[in-house]
Amino acid sequence: MNIKELRNSFVSGEIDLRSYYTKLIEKIETKKDLNIFISFNKEDIFRQIEKLEEKQNSNCGILFGIPVTLKDNISYDKLKMTCGSKMLENFEPIFNATVVDKLIEEDAVIIGKVNMDEFAMGSSSETSYFGPTKNPIDNKLIPGGSSSGSAASVAADLAMISLGSDSGGSVRQPASYCNIYGYMPSYGTISRAGVVSMANTLDQIGILSNCVEDIVTTTNVIGGNDSKDMNSTLKESINFQIEDNYNFKNKKIGIINLDKFEIEEAVKKDYELAVDKIKSLGAEIVELDFKYLKYSTAVYSVVMSSEVSSNMSRFDGIRYGCLTDEYETTDDLYINTRSEGFGEETKRRIAMGTLFLAAENNQELYKQGQKVRKLMSDEFDAHFEKVDIILTPTTTNLPYEIGSRTEDPLSVYDSGTFNVPVNLCGLCCISIPVRKGISGSIQFIGKRYEDEEILNAAYYYERSNN
Amino acid sequence: MNYKTLIGLEIHVELSTNSKMFCGCKNEFGSAPNTNVCPICLGHPGALPVMNKKALEYAIMAGLSFNCNIRNSFKMDRKKYFYPDLTKGYQITQQDMPLCENGYIEVHTKDGIKKIGLIRIHIEEDTGKSIHNEEGNTLLDYNRAGVPLIEIVSEPEMSNADEAKEFLENLKETLKFIGISDVKMEQGSLRCDVNINVIDEDSNFKTRITEVKNLNSFKAVYKAINYEEKRHLEMLENKDEGFKETRRWDDASNSTVVMRRKEEGSDYRFSVEGDIPVTIVEDEFIEEIKNNLPELPSQLMKRFIKEYNISEYDADILSRNKYLSKYFEIVTKEVKDPQLVSNWLLSDVLRRVNEAEIEFEEIKMESKNFAKLLNLIKNKDINNNTGKKVLRKLFEDNFDPEEYVKEKGLIQVNDDSVLEKIVDEVLANNQESINDYKNGKDRALGFLVGQCMKASKGKGNPQKFNEMILKKLVR
Numbered sequence: 001m002n003i004k005e006l007r008n009s010f011v012s013g014e015i016d017l018r019s020y021y022t023k024l025i026e027k028i029e030t031k032k033d034l035n036i037f038i039s040f041n042k043e044d045i046f047r048q049i050e051k052l053e054e055k056q057n058s059n060c061g062i063l064f065g066i067p068v069t070l071k072d073n074i075s076y077d078k079l080k081m082t083c084g085s086k087m088l089e090n091f092e093p094i095f096n097a098t099v100v101d102k103l104i105e106e107d108a109v110i111i112g113k114v115n116m117d118e119f120a121m122g123s124s125s126e127t128s129y130f131g132p133t134k135n136p137i138d139n140k141l142i143p144g145g146s147s148s149g150s151a152a153s154v155a156a157d158l159a160m161i162s163l164g165s166d167s168g169g170s171v172r173q174p175a176s177y178c179n180i181y182g183y184m185p186s187y188g189t190i191s192r193a194g195v196v197s198m199a200n201t202l203d204q205i206g207i208l209s210n211c212v213e214d215i216v217t218t219t220n221v222i223g224g225n226d227s228k229d230m231n232s233t234l235k236e237s238i239n240f241q242i243e244d245n246y247n248f249k250n251k252k253i254g255i256i257n258l259d260k261f262e263i264e265e266a267v268k269k270d271y272e273l274a275v276d277k278i279k280s281l282g283a284e285i286v287e288l289d290f291k292y293l294k295y296s297t298a299v300y301s302v303v304m305s306s307e308v309s310s311n312m313s314r315f316d317g318i319r320y321g322c323l324t325d326e327y328e329t330t331d332d333l334y335i336n337t338r339s340e341g342f343g344e345e346t347k348r349r350i351a352m353g354t355l356f357l358a359a360e361n362n363q364e365l366y367k368q369g370q371k372v373r374k375l376m377s378d379e380f381d382a383h384f385e386k387v388d389i390i391l392t393p394t395t396t397n398l399p400y401e402i403g404s405r406t407e408d409p410l411s412v413y414d415s416g417t418f419n420v421p422v423n424l425c426g427l428c429c430i431s432i433p434v435r436k437g438i439s440g441s442i443q444f445i446g447k448r449y450e451d452e453e454i455l456n457a458a459y460y461y462e463r464s465n466n
Numbered sequence: 467m468n469y470k471t472l473i474g475l476e477i478h479v480e481l482s483t484n485s486k487m488f489c490g491c492k493n494e495f496g497s498a499p500n501t502n503v504c505p506i507c508l509g510h511p512g513a514l515p516v517m518n519k520k521a522l523e524y525a526i527m528a529g530l531s532f533n534c535n536i537r538n539s540f541k542m543d544r545k546k547y548f549y550p551d552l553t554k555g556y557q558i559t560q561q562d563m564p565l566c567e568n569g570y571i572e573v574h575t576k577d578g579i580k581k582i583g584l585i586r587i588h589i590e591e592d593t594g595k596s597i598h599n600e601e602g603n604t605l606l607d608y609n610r611a612g613v614p615l616i617e618i619v620s621e622p623e624m625s626n627a628d629e630a631k632e633f634l635e636n637l638k639e640t641l642k643f644i645g646i647s648d649v650k651m652e653q654g655s656l657r658c659d660v661n662i663n664v665i666d667e668d669s670n671f672k673t674r675i676t677e678v679k680n681l682n683s684f685k686a687v688y689k690a691i692n693y694e695e696k697r698h699l700e701m702l703e704n705k706d707e708g709f710k711e712t713r714r715w716d717d718a719s720n721s722t723v724v725m726r727r728k729e730e731g732s733d734y735r736f737s738v739e740g741d742i743p744v745t746i747v748e749d750e751f752i753e754e755i756k757n758n759l760p761e762l763p764s765q766l767m768k769r770f771i772k773e774y775n776i777s778e779y780d781a782d783i784l785s786r787n788k789y790l791s792k793y794f795e796i797v798t799k800e801v802k803d804p805q806l807v808s809n810w811l812l813s814d815v816l817r818r819v820n821e822a823e824i825e826f827e828e829i830k831m832e833s834k835n836f837a838k839l840l841n842l843i844k845n846k847d848i849n850n851n852t853g854k855k856v857l858r859k860l861f862e863d864n865f866d867p868e869e870y871v872k873e874k875g876l877i878q879v880n881d882d883s884v885l886e887k888i889v890d891e892v893l894a895n896n897q898e899s900i901n902d903y904k905n906g907k908d909r910a911l912g913f914l915v916g917q918c919m920k921a922s923k924g925k926g927n928p929q930k931f932n933e934m935i936l937k938k939l940v941r
Contacts, residue, residue: 075512088511095505097512196511201740229514230742306737310544313555314509318606330604334548357546357735366737 003066003160003214010065011056017049017065021109024067028111028158034134036149036158038072039079040112048109061107062221068103069159071150072113073120074205075194076100083196084116084128084146087315087322087341097194098229099163099205099222106221111159114149118343119312120165120198122146123173123415124405127345132402137179137438141399144174150208151178161218162208167199168300169395169419171206172431176394176441179433181462183207183215183455186448187426188233190219191226199307202300202423212459215430216240219451233449246456248283254387255287260294261417264397270440271393274461278391281464288383288390292376293421299376300420302356302369308346309353315341377425384447389457392418394431394441418443430458434465468667469702471695473630473660474622477637478615479647480592480655481524487591487614488515488558495653499607507612509553514741521614522565524646525589526747526755528616529566531640531762532584539746540565542589542739547732550604551594553611559590561736565747571640572764573624573632574782582633583621590615610654622661627691634658634684635786639763643788651682658687664698673698674710678722681715690715693722766791774804783812789827790816793836800837803844810840814854818861830864839867849928851919852876879925882934885918888926889934892917903939911935 001009009015025042052065070076073083075093082088096104103110117127125133125148133148135141136156143152147164151174154162164171166184175182184206197203205222207215223238255275258268279285317323317337324336342350356366383390395415422429422443428451431443444461446454486493489506505513529536540563544556569584594611596604618637624630638649638656649656659679665672676698678690694713701708713722761769766785771778784794790811798807815836819826839860843853848871856867856876871877879885892914893900903910911932918931 073512081511083511091511093510093512095510095513193514194512197741201738228516230516231740307740309735310546310556310737313546313548314511314553316548316550316555318550319508319553320510330550331548354735357737359733359735363736 002211003217007064007066011060017052021045021049031156034136034139034152034156035131036114036133036152037112038082038115038130041079044078045109045111052107063103063106063108066108067111067159068108069112069114069150069153069162070110071116071147071164073116073165073196074100074163076110079113084118084130086129091321095194098191098226102222114153116149117146118346120146120167120170121345121349126406127343129343135178135399140401142402144177144399146170147174151175151180154180154208154210161214164206164208165195166204166206167202168304168423169416171208172394172419172429172443175208175431177399179437181209181212181215182431184429185219185451186428188231189238189451190223191229191232193226193228197311199304200311201307202304212455212462213242216242216455240452240455242459243456246460248278248281251283252286252387253278253283254383254390255285256290256392257287262396266398267393267396267440270434271442274434274442277465286387290379292372292379295372296417296421299369299372299424302365303373305349305353306356306366308349309357312350373424376421380425380427389454390445392443394443398438428454430454432458432461469664470667471625471664472622473624473662473691475620475630476659477618478657479641481521481614481616482647483518483520483524483614485518486612487518487521488612493613497609499609502609508608515558517742518614521589523755525565525616526752527644527646527759529587530756530759531644532569532571534566534569534584534587536747536752537563537565539744541744542742544737544739545734547734550606551596553608557591557593558739560588564588571633571636573629573636575629582623585619585621587616587618590617627688630691631684631688634687639786643760643762660687660691662691662694664702666702671705673701674708677712679712679714686715690722774798776804776808780808780812784808787826793833796833797837801840801844806840806844814857831861832864835860835864835867842867842871846878846880848876849878852924876925878927879922880927885926885930886934888918888921889931892921893938900939
């Protein structure tokens, strides 16, 4: 069932809201060992249900009764917002993120806040203060990250859609590992107001779901201009249309030669499978040569950690959140609070960013990073002169076993080779599973603000692939 | 030794917008602590800054008033440091692309008008305030966090305390004129730091720059500069370049005190503020602001000279203060004698303003009453002396002077027959003075007029007394 069908069943009374949610809550209880939820509150769910019951016969919203989970860096004033960190373990936000207001406006049911890598830093969920989320397909495996709980909640059928955040693949990579769809719109399409910044020029709200159509429905609800976010699109509202007669004939799809990259064999095979499929559907395949793609993780590391170092500085223990018990001077207060409150990966990135921004070397790497970022963006622009869509694997590998790579924190950065350029250049992207089960995924990358193209392509591919 | 003093000023000015720089919170001085705050100015996770267009407009107004170039597109930057009154761990400011650049402010020196260059004017947000109480606790008030500021940075082109003082006065009055700040130093809406060093022009040996921070009055700025100039000259004489250091002015000891020595500047780890996109400032927008700017002191001065035919000196003083210049024009319209109005305003009225230690805009005496008083004088309904006495009262209590002089019987006596009677009486009683006068002692005439005034209880027309006595005492 998709959003439209479930909504209509609720509206018509065919499915009873209350019993649906009673069952859903039971199901959530039985899957507790997956460690998906950080905050989950039955009373809050039934409070929302009550409200919906009152209006059942009048104006039902587009998402009437649809169960949604939120990554725990998205502010919802009825539940804690921990960001997966001890720093905000007991933090209760006092306002809603704009996306949350928009979901509620259209009668979605927010069922809980889900697990994530600490402050969205990580790609396995292992940096969460609340322990790793498990992959619903195989609970020995990581579900990906940082939007681990979002992907897992959808894959485990505990939510129909989940909102995550994506700064370098944090929606698409877990979607791929959990074998679902993950969409990251063009920068600015969805407001970031109320979303805790990790690397603010890269962060985007993304949507995880079991099908493309639900992603489109949700984007149309939560997208559009927001006066609280100066980077949000000027378009008052988003109204993406699925075209039933979209096809790949007369479409040019750019692919890349994977030989230049370190990439797992299984992932490569699934990519080739997808390319063949798309070719057979009539698309013209164009092999593109990328000069700067191989620097993507390096550039990403510099840009991301530099932004992290400033975005994390507000967590100083003074106004909210974790505060150390032991301090004598103000400096002690900062140092001890931040030492106790932040996890290892967060500290690592703050330290890196601080170094990149230090005046000592004239901010050489920071400036260089910004330059290469521009070059990458120009390269994508040039390629989009020739092709409609660029197709890459979502990740370079398949999910690995929880705990198997914690010794080598830097090795996990490279899985984002194909993810991060999209964020660096403000493009749009959707990750699509190639096969059922643990498999490789592909991503359709589109030009900035041409999200409709990749969504239609994904929808067409989805139907042809099933 | 041939030396030169180099003084540069850095001035922070709080803009008097209704709301803060990046959120809708009230921008208001004196509210109860932490009542004008929200998630944005408190730096709550997820809160994003939204630029206050009015603040931008105000900053451009300042730039235009000080002859700056206005940038057509600008970005904001983050300046990072940890301090309890800084809510986000960084201050949103402008580092390498200030909104306004390359302006100047004119000051009068004995060698004529001197242009002091302005390097830049940029926009930024203010921080909160730490209050250290007697128990040794630090209390934090975030009402000021996020209040819009402009920072004005001058070239080190002032050579003495007088120039710095005039620069500051000019700056303050201009900002008041254009109405973008209440420029109250005691409330922190205008804050000044001084950079100073001296250079031996023969040998090019110079002392290291001292920064004197947090000066809270023009007087303190003046004193601190003089103190530092002397200190630096002594260093220069001893060929001691000193330290690059930050000092503060200590009122109690009348001297500056070292706060910290910095061999190298702090590292603020500047980076781009990505939450605020690059902003385009259209020429039309700048033009519109320019057209709406009020007349500035320098323009006013020129107009006053031309329109009212008063001296440059008078026009200069009148045009420096927004309220004074307005008052002058309103009163002049009623009295139709600009020189008379100017004379009275600049001498008697300003003296009273200074004595009362108030700002001109705070005077109680309404312009219409002052105009009436001057008309009484101009029409010789009262004499000058009476006028001064009435002014003293009028300044305190603001009443209708026409009624007052009638009530108190202060109307000048111009009737020749009445005056002549008094003169005759006085002459009859002062034969000695008459003799003195005839023997060439001119002072005796003044005495006789004075006696006439006394006899008329101050109401007689002194000129007429003078003329009559002269006529009667032909030598």
